[in-house]
Amino acid sequence: MQPIQDSFGRHHNYLRISLTDACNFRCFYCMPNEDVSCTPNAQLMQPDEILMIAKQFVSMGVDKIRLTGGEPLVRKEAREIIDELSKLPVELCLTSNGALIHLFQDCLLQSSIRSINISLDTLEEDKFQVLTKRTHFKQVLDNIEWLLENDFSVKVNAVLIKGMNDNEINDFIELTRYKKLHIRFIEFMPFTDNSWQDDRLVSQQQILNTAQEKYDVIKLQDEQNATAKKYKAVGCEGTFAIISTMTNPFCDSCNRIRLTADGKIKNCLFSKTETDLLAALRGNLNIEPFIRASIKSKKEKLGGQLFDNFSTEDFEKLENRSMISIGG
Numbered sequence: 001m002q003p004i005q006d007s008f009g010r011h012h013n014y015l016r017i018s019l020t021d022a023c024n025f026r027c028f029y030c031m032p033n034e035d036v037s038c039t040p041n042a043q044l045m046q047p048d049e050i051l052m053i054a055k056q057f058v059s060m061g062v063d064k065i066r067l068t069g070g071e072p073l074v075r076k077e078a079r080e081i082i083d084e085l086s087k088l089p090v091e092l093c094l095t096s097n098g099a100l101i102h103l104f105q106d107c108l109l110q111s112s113i114r115s116i117n118i119s120l121d122t123l124e125e126d127k128f129q130v131l132t133k134r135t136h137f138k139q140v141l142d143n144i145e146w147l148l149e150n151d152f153s154v155k156v157n158a159v160l161i162k163g164m165n166d167n168e169i170n171d172f173i174e175l176t177r178y179k180k181l182h183i184r185f186i187e188f189m190p191f192t193d194n195s196w197q198d199d200r201l202v203s204q205q206q207i208l209n210t211a212q213e214k215y216d217v218i219k220l221q222d223e224q225n226a227t228a229k230k231y232k233a234v235g236c237e238g239t240f241a242i243i244s245t246m247t248n249p250f251c252d253s254c255n256r257i258r259l260t261a262d263g264k265i266k267n268c269l270f271s272k273t274e275t276d277l278l279a280a281l282r283g284n285l286n287i288e289p290f291i292r293a294s295i296k297s298k299k300e301k302l303g304g305q306l307f308d309n310f311s312t313e314d315f316e317k318l319e320n321r322s323m324i325s326i327g328g
């Protein structure tokens, strides 16, 4: 079968499936300020529907699937979904806030998942509470330890926000000295009502400058289609990387397709339009043409909504979901 290609010749083989738009954390940069209501279960893709859709994508050349959310592990059928997707011939990965991993130890060990991204924006307990409005700091650290002890590849995602956690860049890198951890600093991105301001962005260059003040930093070879630019501080076991969506976007090599928990394809993190795959599936239609049409209509860069000189854009006019209902 033909691979999934857009009109710029980009080949899409990586599917990110959101299992839910609910979350047990309240990270301010990820969700609107006011109370958020989550989608009722009946409107979410059900486990059998997720499997059918995933199989269709696999038949079209998708060979990597990441489960995300909201928090994927709060979905009540998370175990069943992980079990079923583990049978597919794909690299299966998970992005989680890490708070519930201890309840999924058996499930994860039995699954095909070998690589897990854990979001952790601070190494200070008080600040963790401010950022997430939750108190699970120690549990998240313990769960990261357990994952490392059980040979999972662990990437720690930290969204950097000026005045909040940019003073911790080198503390995060120091974590990699004796642990085979991979830290990924993420530039703060604008979404609906998420308090984004350009002066709160910590840029790729600022992150590198800070790292170089303390460490000899070497550039590592990046993986194909990688969004993260990888580095190593000399003498450290682990690595660090920078995801520079804002100051140095990587749209040229984008291979990602996003599926929201209510079954809509987003062909870009910043796309305005969505394609309702779940409605097509429930209407007994062949979903293949919907997938192809969605990716064909993908814009060249940043959903056609943002431009390289991001600081001059009017972010109030961005038409998008908030990150919690896209899945990152």
Ligand code: SAM
Pocket: 023, 029, 030, 031, 068, 069, 070, 071, 072, 095, 096, 097, 117, 118, 119, 157, 158, 159, 186, 187, 188, 189, 190, 191, 194, 323, 324, 326, 327, 328
């Ligand atoms: N709950 C899981 C977690 O936190 O890892 C998965 C979903 S979360 C939406 C996926 C990723 O998006 C996380 O690494 C989070 O830090 C990132 N994220 C959320 N809002 C963001 C923003 N405004 N800018 C940059 N990254 C963001």
Ligand code: SF4
Pocket: 023, 024, 025, 026, 027, 028, 030, 031, 069, 070, 071, 097, 119, 323, 324
């Ligand atoms: Fe929840 Fe993850 Fe968003 Fe934080 S970043 S609110 S943990 S979905």
